[in-house]
Amino acid sequence: MYLAGVDLGGSYIKAGIVDSGGKILAKGQVATMADQGATAVILRIKALLERLLWEQGLTFADLQGAGVGIPGSVDTDSGLVKLAPNLGWRDYPARAELVKALKVPVIVDNDAHVATLGEKWQGxxxxxxxxxxxxxxxxxxxxxxxxxxxxxxxxxxxxxxxxxxxxxxxxxxxxxxxxxxxxxxxxxxxxxxxxxxxxxxxxxxxxxxxxxxxxxxxxxxxxxxxxxxxxxxxxxxxxxxxxxxxxxxxxxxxxxxxxxxxxxxxxxxxxxxxxxxxxxxxxxxxxxxxxxxxLGNDAGVIGAAYLALSENCNQDM
Ligand SMILES: [Zn+2]
Missing domain, CATH: 3.30.420.40 (ATPase, nucleotide binding domain)
Incomplete structure (x- = not known):
């Protein structure tokens, strides 16, 4: 199985398809365009992951889960983003919306936590x-x-x-x-x-x-x-x-x-x-x-993948 790691920033969405050994198989980035609204951002994450999976001959069905690092105050248990000023999000149910779009288990966390997990796992x-x-x-x-x-x-x-x-x-x-x-x-x-x-x-x-x-x-x-x-x-x-x-x-x-x-x-x-x-x-x-x-700029992607792996994204779909 494979993992998706997403580093959602105010300017760019970076994402990667990562194997369970922590190796990035494919990675890419697109502009976040947060001003177009949260739904548009979720769809851009989906499109980016779709492309990366396709490059590897994979689909969402091959993913064990997706981890997403978000620049703001994130309640990982409920999947709610309490406040993300760079995205203009407040009390946004990020995990629920991502699960709906990607149809894989998702876990969200603060971006600094995610980068730290990345450096601990592979850096x-x-x-x-x-x-x-x-x-x-x-x-x-x-x-x-x-x-x-x-x-x-x-x-x-x-x-x-x-x-x-x-x-x-x-x-x-x-x-x-x-x-x-x-x-x-x-x-x-x-x-x-x-x-x-x-x-x-x-x-x-x-x-x-x-x-x-x-x-x-x-x-x-x-x-x-x-x-x-x-x-x-x-x-x-x-x-x-x-x-x-x-x-x-x-x-x-x-x-x-x-x-x-x-x-x-x-x-x-x-x-x-x-x-x-x-x-x-x-x-x-x-x-x-x-x-x-x-790990430089890859810490967020690798850490987000680790989050999906370690937390096993055990949640209702
Ligand atoms: Zn301060």
């Missing part, structure tokens, strides 16, 4: 029972696995490291709160702080750079750019503080850093490790490895 987290994955991109997403179980928590969102409060920081977060880690340490926040520095007249190697990305700030810091170093140092310090606190709370065996900013590799991981170790001090009684994610 940097293989062999670890308890780990934290943090995805740093436009925002900060996180997934927490303890004793091989993804933690969804009583409220359904598990760990939301991006909204940990950094008390003395006052920027407004898109969640409506103030002082969230995401407003200081996401790629968006790094860029914003850097631009504020430029606007205040700080000199920098990137002063005349038209298309500025957070990754360029990281690279400029590595080249000794004073403003870039200052901005990055601040972001990394706050991130390390949040990682230290969650580590002291749950004691993970491993921390995985993913997302766009993790592509900067050791430029970001090395200072992050240094600060994390300093915060943990004597309490780091065993080594706590902090490594880059390995």
């Amino acid at each position: 940097a987290g293989r062999g670890f029972a308890s780990l934290l994955m943090v995805t740093i991109g436009t925002g900060i997403g996180s997934g927490l696995i303890i004793n091989n179980e993804i933690q969804r928590g009583h409220f359904g969102f598990g760990a939301e490291l991006g909204h940990y409060k950094i008390a003395h920081e006052k920027r407004r977060c898109h969640c409506g709160g103030r002082g969230c880690l995401e407003t200081v340490a996401s790629a968006t926040a790094i860029l914003r702080t850097f631009r504020e520095g430029l606007a205040c007249g700080c000199s920098s190697l990137l002063k005349d750079s038209p298309a500025l990305e957070a990754r360029q700030v990281v690279e400029a810091a590595a080249q000794g750019d004073v403003l870039a170093r200052r901005v990055l140092e601040r972001a990394v310090r706050h991130l390390a503080l949040a990682l230290a606190n969650i580590s002291l709370t749950i004691g993970p065996e491993l921390i995985i850093i993913g997302g766009g900013l993790a592509q900067a590799g050791e430029l970001i991981l090395e200072p992050l490790r240094k600060h994390l170790q300093a915060y943990l001090g004597v309490w780091q009684v065993k080594p706590l490895p902090l490594v880059a994610a390995q």
Whole structure:
């Protein structure tokens, strides 16, 4: 039997047909076009999977189930998407609608949880029972696995490291709160702080750079750019503080850093490790490895397939 993994994003739907060993047999993506409404999105998922199955000489009848990662607050038990701002969904019965369209068992979960499961199954987290994955991109997403179980928590969102409060920081977060880690340490926040520095007249190697990305700030810091170093140092310090606190709370065996900013590799991981170790001090009684994610954009698809496999999609059709 085969599994379908779907990574539903605000801009793109990525999907793959995956075997039970975690190998992607076929994958593809289409634009989400969320503005056309939820039903249209469901039909686009169906059409994409149909095409991928056809390429492999398969049909929906060959699927054991489909897993779908969704960017928002998802109640996996009921299959209800409580809120997905990028899709414009609120209290949307995603699993029921997907089951109706695909006619296979479906399981839905938050996209950060799904990516974390992907890295544990086939990526940097293989062999670890308890780990934290943090995805740093436009925002900060996180997934927490303890004793091989993804933690969804009583409220359904598990760990939301991006909204940990950094008390003395006052920027407004898109969640409506103030002082969230995401407003200081996401790629968006790094860029914003850097631009504020430029606007205040700080000199920098990137002063005349038209298309500025957070990754360029990281690279400029590595080249000794004073403003870039200052901005990055601040972001990394706050991130390390949040990682230290969650580590002291749950004691993970491993921390995985993913997302766009993790592509900067050791430029970001090395200072992050240094600060994390300093915060943990004597309490780091065993080594706590902090490594880059390995699956890149495939983590969501592979994790969604794993969800379908592991939860066995045991539900009424
Ligand atoms: Zn927030």
